[in-house]
Amino acid sequence: MTVAYQLEEAGTRLSPTTIERRPLGPRDVRLNLKFCGICHSDLVAASDKLGGGMFPMVPGHEMVGTVSEMGAEVQGVSIGDTVGVGCIADSCRSCHSCDTGDEHYCETGFTLSFNSKDREGRVNYGGYASDYVVDYDYLVPIPTGADLARMAPLLCGGITVYTPLKRFNVGPGTTLCVLGMGGLGHLAIQFASAMGARVIVASRSEAKRADATRLGAEVALDPDSEDLQAWMGQVDLILDTISNPHDLNRWFSLLRRGGKLCLVGVPTEQLEIFPALIVFGDRSLEGSLIGGIADTREMVQFAHSHGLGAEIELIQPDEIETAWQRLHDGDVQYRFVIDLESLGSS
Ligand SMILES: [Zn+2]
Ligand SMILES: [Zn+2]
Secondary structure, three states: OEEEEEEOOOOOOOEEEEEOOOOOOOOEEEEEEEEEEEOHHHHHHHHOOOOOOOOOEOOOOOEEEEEEEEOOOOOOOOOOOEEEEOOEEEOOOOOHHHHOOOHHHOOOOOEEOOOOEOOOOOEOOOOOEOEEEEEHHHOEEOOOOOOHHHHHHHHOHHHHHHHHHHHOOOOOOOEEEEEOOOOOHHHHHHHHHHOOOEEEEEOOOHHHHHHHHHOOOOEEEOOOOHHHHHHOOOEEEEEEOOOOOOOOHHHHOOEEEEEEEEEOOOOOOOOOOOOHHHHOOOOEEEEOOOOOHHHHHHHHHHHHHOOOOOOEEEEOHHHHHHHHHHHHOOOOOOEEEEEOHHHOOO
């Protein structure tokens, strides 16, 4: 029996209940979940603002747990191993995207770990629960000795920022500017610093600017101050983690020739761009969605070997509603993680 926090309909409250996981297939593992991060996209799915919501819904896609049961064909993991599951629970495994490690762009659509149908057409319930069942190809090994609660948010938040940093070769000799100092931004600073890049951060909050420099940023600027002028034409990549409507145009002039502004936040309103800011300077606007399984595994190893992880507020399951409200209001430092121990194992 699986204990889970579920919404009956869009916008209703989460309440504890029991759900049925699918029967364990030959390639499946069951995880006793220990922690699950709370991601902004949980709130978006629960509100059904983008449509297509599958209710009743159990949110959660940043899971860490231990293997408690496994099918006969499972290889490479053992009972008791600590593993994670992020956004991707399955994909077709035969299209060009799957073949090249980009399961999140699977041409048949990938199966999300919640609010999605599996390949048999059954609705996937997520990780605000005591256990989870998934095909072993989509597991992310968690290194021995890792702080599991701090690792959980890496499985969506971490890979979301890691993928563009890798794709655009952020490292020694490059300068990154992070827009937004929240769940994604605070991870981007840590990863890019560990990769050897210079990191600058723009945030209106003095407290967050102090945190940004503590986490590895060389400079943290108030975007409304004159200090920004000194960085015009100096930046190779701007990672825009802001999910609210905002003005993109003021940022392009920070970029060097050929520099890129990459969106990882997803505002649901239109953003306007003044074309000359891109054309004069050979600049470009990019977008990036999470990342594939191989990159997620690499990212977790990278994080562990550099001693980095999410800064978290650990909560109990009956505090999720309050946490959601605070996340909605931007009041979290910097990621909520649910301690699932009290739900017990199946
Ligand atoms: Zn997420
Ligand atoms: Zn595919």
